[in-house]
Amino acid sequence: MKIMKVRQIENGTVIDHISAGKALYIAQLLHLVESSLFVIGSNLSSSKLGKKDLIKIENYILSEAEKHSIALISPTASFIQIQNYEVVSKEKSDIPDVIEYLIVCPNHNCITNTENMSSRFNIDTKTMTVRCAYCEKKYTVDDIKFKRLV
């Protein structure tokens, strides 16, 4: 008999295959603590990843922008849509070549931090680094902060 380590949700989203240790950061990014019913599974065993994290969020549908941010934090993440306890869609994370608006440039002297404008970053998925299209500084994903999404 399979033991449910994390309880089922009726309607909402499951973010699965999150790199172990990244779920809390993602929950923070989505501001789940403030407004959502959610559960986090940490360091669950995974045949693909060895260990993984997982987040189940009741009555919540991720926007494309949120999916892109999560994909940058954990490229292995997948998104599962649940309705009436049934899986209605599964989607692997997809990192676009360019991400607009979502990332705050860590360079305080970057024009994106002094003008009322959108940031734009080019993503290198091989090295998991991002380069600001304006100040041209390159950062690892761990160095960057995301804008408040909700």
Added chain:
Amino acid sequence: MNNLISMRDLSKAEILHIVDVAEQIESGKIKVNISDKVAALLFFEPSTRTLFSFDTAVKRLGGKTLIMTGTGNTSVKKGETFADTLQTISQYVDIIIQRSPIEGAARYASEVVNIPVINAGDGANQHPTQALLDLYSIKKTQGTLENLKIGVVGDLKFGRTVHSLCQAMSEFNPEFYFASPSHLRMPGYILDDLDEKQIKWHEEREMDSFINDVDIMYVTRIQKERFADIEDYNKVKGSYVMRREILSGVKSNLKVLHPLPRVDEIHTDVDDTEYAYYFPQAKNGVYTRQAIISILLGEV
């Protein structure tokens, strides 16, 4: 090419085209007349040489200039956004040449206006016309841009000219030798770029170890204010000063370049050697900027 914002945007063919046009403008083979055109020189941070060089370049092509320096006498001070300032000015002129202390300001300007924008320096980021005039100077003195050995000395961390130079020369299979105080070394992201392009580079403590091997010595100023302790500055400053005697065993084709202004990093006793090229290099800046302006205005 609609704007000149960053060396990253330029292909090898575009770089060679600019150098070629500069050559032809200097030799008089190409004559451009932009007497019906006005250029706005928006210098939000102080600069004398770059401003004069661009102003001269526009005027030598027959064009006119509007010059704004600082932000003191502009609507920016009254709370107008940067975007609005640019959009308004772009209604009056045919091309914007902009220097700003804010990194990325030139890229943003090019997205806001629908006339060509030239980046005349954006903070510590890019100074592409300096890089291109350096390339023009290298081509003129060496006859080629390919397979050269280039020594780069001084403040390699904050010096945007050396960053742009590395990017620009990367298209031509150079070998770089870097010498700087330990806390002013070439930033990792520039070295990563060189590694990605499989460009050979070496970090040395002092220029003596490679000066006899290189074709170009590119010297930059080490600014006192980059040191927390003046004693540290006094300890290292002598190691990065080029004097005449160090040139005794160099290659005959060596040329010493410097983006200027010089303080004391190249002793004046180097000036009358055959290797000094920093003043002609400044003159090359006018031809190079003439070429860039002509290309962006569709005159070439």
